[in-house]
Amino acid sequence: MKHKTKRVFWGFFSLDYKAIGIYLEEMAAKGWMLERVGRVMAKFRAIEPRRLKFYVDVFKDEDPLTPANTKESEEYRSLCQASGWTFITSQDYLQYFYSEDDDSVPIQTDEVLEQKIVETTLFKGEILNTSLILIVGIVALAMHFPVRHHHLLSFAGVAVTVLFPILFGAVLTSTVYSVTRVFKARKNIKRGLPLDKPTLKNAQKRIMAFNGIAMTIVSLIMVAFLVDAYFKPSSVIPIIGPVLGTIIGLGLRYVIKNKSTDKNSGIAYITLVVLAAFFSMAIVSSLLSNRPFDDSNRIDPVPEGYPLVTMMELIETSQQGSLAIREFNRGMSPLTPLHYDYLEVWDFEKERQGVRVRYYNTIHPLFAQMIFDGITEELTRGVKFRGNYYLTKTILSDEAMKSSWRMDHLALTEDRDELILQQGNKVVHLSGKVNFDDGQIKDIILNRLFMDNQ
Known part of the structure; x- marks a missing residue:
């Protein structure tokens, strides 16, 4: 075969364990043997097409935080081996076996006992996983909405704003489906009825409907972050902590799952992951606190092709100075x-002066107004630190000035050191000791920054 291994997207629910066995039999008939199962992907290796029988069993003594090779699991697999089943791999509670004998006796021959095991293991795990995912989704949705003007300024911000509600809808639908299925199965058990055994076709439809949408959206958001990093590399700094913490956590989990044999290693894993999260946040805080801002002494070249006004065009001074x-x-x-x-x-000679120009050119006046409103609200609110707000500013509306500047919206701070202008699809935020009442300065700003709108 040209390819000796391949990876496939793995989106089965744990309650689909019967359908998984059918899927593995079809893959073996096509020449692919399961090698390893992960949270998202499964790895297969090439074999000669064979007719094999697969069995996916539920082993209650192994969970997401328990090592895969404990004394109890080794004894359990030895008993299955003695019954003619060859162990392949495991994923949390699910254990994967195959046999070359079509007449092999199922590992679980007592259907009532099997249902009891499923009820005490998979049901709890399914409810816990879906609940945690839903809680995280609700918190993230509450943190990101209502939409702030910063979200309109980056690919990642726009992608999350547009795509996250769709992702949340898919997660919510999956959660409702999973919980409904769990309670239905539990109801059947209490009535003495057998568990519903979903077909492979139905399981694959759910994979595409729930997980396919989620993976597509997550991939698009990751691409958006990469595009932002190209334009502004510093934009990736805030996600270093979560990414680093995730990598450390997954690395520790891999070591504990595959290298440890102590059943109590899960407690150590949780402790180490918490420490890794704090360690990652400390690193990011250090990077941000040591990052140079106004005292960086950067001298960037004046860019070409951008509408721009310089400080020396906006202030009047007779002093000699240096950039x-x-x-x-x-x-x-x-x-x-x-x-x-x-x-x-x-x-x-006597002081340091500076001017900051923030320029926004949107695709529609609606987004320009959202940015204008967001800037004014941010200035009014100030900076939050330890539950208190600092550097709050009073915003004034000067209708005469708005008419004179021919603006759709205009806001000025009480100290008259910041001016926010919105005309059509453009927003300009100027700050510094600038005499905004000077007619010549007004003409410079309008001709340079609003030239297309004049």
């Missing part, structure tokens, strides 16, 4: 194709 900082950070998103943050700082 201390000039930073230009560009951004891009599907809803705001062009936006940037420009900071210019000069050292004069």
Whole structure:
């Protein structure tokens, strides 16, 4: 065979364990033998097409945090081996076996006992997993909505805003289905009826309907993060902690599942994962706290092709000075194709002065107004630190100035050191000791930053 191994998407529910056996028999007939099963993917190796019988059993003494090779599991697999079943691999409670003899006696011959095992293991695991996923989804949804103006400025922000409700809907539907199925199966057991045995075709439809949608959306969001990293590498810093914590956690879980034989290793795993999470957050906090901002002494070149005004065009001074900082950070998103943050700082004889220009060019005035409202609300609210808000500012509405500047919306801070303008699909946020009442400065801003709108 050209390919000796291959990986397939694995989206079966644990209660589909009967359908999984049928699926593995079909794969063996096509020349593929199961080698390993993970949370998302399953690995198969090439074999000569053979007719094999597979059995997926539920072993209550192994769970997501228990090592796969404990004394109890080894004894259990030895008994199955003596009955003619060859052990392949395990995934939490599910144990995978195959036999070359079509007449092999099933591992579980007592259907009542099997149903009892399923009730005490898979039901609890299924409910716990779906509940945790749903809780995480609800928390994430509450944190991201209502939509903030920052979400319109990046590919990841737009992708999460648009796609996350769809993902949450798929997760909610999957959760409702799983819980309903669990209670239905439990009801059958109490009535003395056999468990429903889903067909392989139905199980595969659910895989595509629930997991296929989720995997597609997660993949699109990851691509959006990569695009943002291209335009602004620092945008990946906030996700370093979660990613690093996940990698450490999965690594520890792999070691405990495959290398340990102590049944109590799960407690150590949980402790180490918690420590890894705190360690990861400490690393990210350190990176952010040591990251240079206004005192970075960066001197970026003045970019070409961007509508821009410089500090020396906006202030009047007779002092001699030297350029201390000039930073230009560009951004891009599907809803705001062009936006940037420009900071210019000069050292004069008696003081240091700076001007910051934030420019947003959206695809529609609706998004421009969302950005305008978001900026004004953010200035009014200030910065939250340890439950208190600091650096709050009073926002003024000057109708005469708005009319003079020919703006759709205009806001000015009480100290008149920040001006937010919105005209059509553009928003400009200027801050610094600028005389915004000066007619010449007004003309410079309008001609440079709103040229297309004039």
